[in-house]
Structures are given as C-alpha cells and as structure tokens.
Amino acid sequence: MNGTSQTGRDDGGRDRDAGGRARNARPRDGLGRPLPYGSPGVERQPEGVVRTPGRSVSEAQALLAAGRPFHAHEVFEDAWKSGPDEERELWRGLAQLAVGLTHAARGNATGGARLLRRGADAVEEWAARTGRTRPHDLDLPGVRAWARELAGTVEQAQGPVDAAAVAPRLRG
Known part of the structure; x- marks a missing residue:
C-alpha cells in the first residue's frame, strides 16, 4: 500500500485513505471533536460527495436538527467545492x-x-451581489437573522449552547 500500514497510517504515523491522501481516521464525537483511536464515535460524513443543491440543503438541515453542525459543515463544504463558481x-x-x-x-x-x-x-x-434571497429554497434572510441573533446570545451565554435546540431552519 505504498508505505501505508493496514491500519491506514503511513510510516510517519499519519492517517491516509486508500488513495494515500491525508485523512484523519480518529473517531469523532457528534460535534466533530477527535476521540482516542479505538473509541466509539459517530459516523462521519463522507467527503467529496457531489449532491444536488436541494439534497445538500436537506442533508445539512437533518444534521443541524440532530445537533451535528460539524457534520452539516462537511455537507456544505462539499457543495462549495463541487458546485458552480457563482455559488461558492x-x-x-x-x-x-x-x-x-x-x-x-x-x-x-x-x-x-x-x-x-x-x-x-x-x-x-x-x-x-446576485439578487437571490431564496436560492434552492433557502431562506437567506431568515438564516442571516438567526445567525446574528445567535451570535449575540452566544456572547452572553455562560457555557455551550445546545446545537439541536438552537439549529436554524434553512428553508422558510
């Protein structure tokens, strides 16, 4: 496997995927924090998936509602990297x-x-810039208002917020 052990780590101790690209194989919790090797973690979002915009919004919404914003970020990142330049x-x-x-x-x-x-x-x-406020049925004014309100709340909070309880509604 080109210097990669069966555990997916190269000789330098770095995690690699089957193609030899750097990939952190450590399990993660629901908020994306790395856990020790061998610990049970939540299933990770596959990387590099090309989805339709509607599917990206639906998958991200389900992950946000489940309190898994780190994983929703992965879905949005795939859309950012694979979508048309004008939507990046x-x-x-x-x-x-x-x-x-x-x-x-x-x-x-x-x-x-x-x-x-x-x-x-x-x-x-x-x-x-685009004159679009509801691309792919996204409620951009509502999402912006949610984010700004939550930012103020977070600054006043005495600890972590419950991601599922404060998750946005992407579609209005």
Whole structure:
C-alpha cells in the first residue's frame, strides 16, 4: 500500500485513505471533536460527495436538527467545492455558519460568534451581489437573522449552547 500500514497510517504515523491522501481516521464525537483511536464515535460524513443543491440543503438541515453542525459543515463544504463558481461564496458562508454553531456548542463563545457573523455577512453579500434571497429554497434572510441573533446570545451565554435546540431552519 505504498508505505501505508493496514491500519491506514503511513510510516510517519499519519492517517491516509486508500488513495494515500491525508485523512484523519480518529473517531469523532457528534460535534466533530477527535476521540482516542479505538473509541466509539459517530459516523462521519463522507467527503467529496457531489449532491444536488436541494439534497445538500436537506442533508445539512437533518444534521443541524440532530445537533451535528460539524457534520452539516462537511455537507456544505462539499457543495462549495463541487458546485458552480457563482455559488461558492453562498456555500462557503453556510459552512461558516455551521462551524460557528459547532464552536458555540463546544463552548467557544468568541469563535462561535465570530464565525456566525462572518457566515451571515458572506451569505448577505452573496445575496446582494446576485439578487437571490431564496436560492434552492433557502431562506437567506431568515438564516442571516438567526445567525446574528445567535451570535449575540452566544456572547452572553455562560457555557455551550445546545446545537439541536438552537439549529436554524434553512428553508422558510
């Protein structure tokens, strides 16, 4: 396997996939935090999946509602990387929102609020530039308002937020 052991680690101790690309094989919890090797973790989102925009929104919504924003971020990232150039900033902004919620759920108020606002700004700028506020049935005004309100809440919180309880509704 080109210097890769059967465990998926190369001779330098780095995780690799079957194609030799760097991939962290450690199990992760529902918020994407790495767990020790051999620990039970949640099933990870496959990377590099090309989905229709509607399927991306539906899968991300289900993951957000289940309190798994890190995994929703992976779905948005796939859309960002595989979608048309004119939509990349939209998907990148949505990915930032999911990462912001991930940080907030992990108790990182500063990072969570910052990424929620950055994602809201990116989505707003994309909508203003394209004149589209409901691409793929997304409720961009509602998502932006959710992100900005949650950013303020996160800054005032005394601990992590419940990701499932505060998850956005992507479609209005």
